[in-house]
Amino acid sequence: MNPATFAFLAGVVKQRSGGVIGPDQAYMLETRLGPLLKREALASLDALAMKLRSPAADKLAQEMTELLTTNESSFFRDGRPFEHLRTVLPALHRARPAGAPIRLWSAACSTGQEAVSMAIVIAELGEADPGLRTRRFEIVGTDITAAVVERARSGVYSQFEVQRGLPIRTLMKRFLQEEPGKWKVRPELAAQCAFRQANLLGDLKGLGRFDVVFCRNVLIYFDPPTKGRVLASLAGQLALDGVLVLGAAETAMGLTDRLRPHATERGVYVAPDGTPQRATA
DSSP states (O other), X not given: OOHHHHHHHHHHHHHHHOOOOOGGGHHHHHHHSHHHHHHTTOSSHHHHHHHHTSTTOHHHHHHHHHHTSOOOOOTTTTSHHHHHHHHHHHHHHXXXXXXXXXXXXXXXXXXXXXHHHHHHXXXXXXXXXXXXXXXXXXXXXXXXXXXXXXXXXXXXEEHHHHTTTOOHHHHHHHEEEEETTEEEEOHHHHTTEEEEEOOTTSOOGGGOOEEEEEEOSOGGGSOHHHHHHHHHHHHHTEEEEEEEEEOTTOOOTTTOSSOEEOSSOTTEEEOTTOOOOOSOO
């Protein structure tokens, strides 16, 4: 692969997903795109770049982009954001009119573990507070990659996946074992989660407003202008008193004026004029 080919392929990925592939990651193109080259009967990445220059190659370009998108997830990843969620949801419940749904968004949801973890938190809160059982919760998971969205919709996880972050008691209570090594999310949890394909660089207005947005470990793949664009877009989908949760290594500071840090919770952001919900009576 010559440098011009690398620059072209990396440019296609950035344009479509916002992700930045550096020269030190050139090996990733070789390893992840090998099966695509074989299927398309292309001798090299140079040949792939030539084919992608055709106006009729949009579908192939999208498939390549999805293959080069990092999809990593686990249940209750990093822990602290979900502990914060346990304080936010009861406060939002008290603040919302009866009958109004509380909406949560797992942006870049990968195979759905984050969204399912949200559903588990909601179930546990409802068991502790009967009042929360009457509230309708909607969880939306989105990802740019069609294959992982389909996996999330299936609600089926391997033994390895459920062992990452799920205590055994939670696993037995919230999942059904379909066969050895395969676990399926129980229907009552799955019913709260809707998964769809969406690009964070696209028009997100159709998703509606959200009270809680998790967009974690995604911005690290973007350059600063793209980070600012995505953050502004997320802020546009956030309820006035809603919260946006970023990854531990991510920040909105200096990238957008549409968000400000939560007063006490690191990695959590609110609208400049919003009041973050707290666990107070």
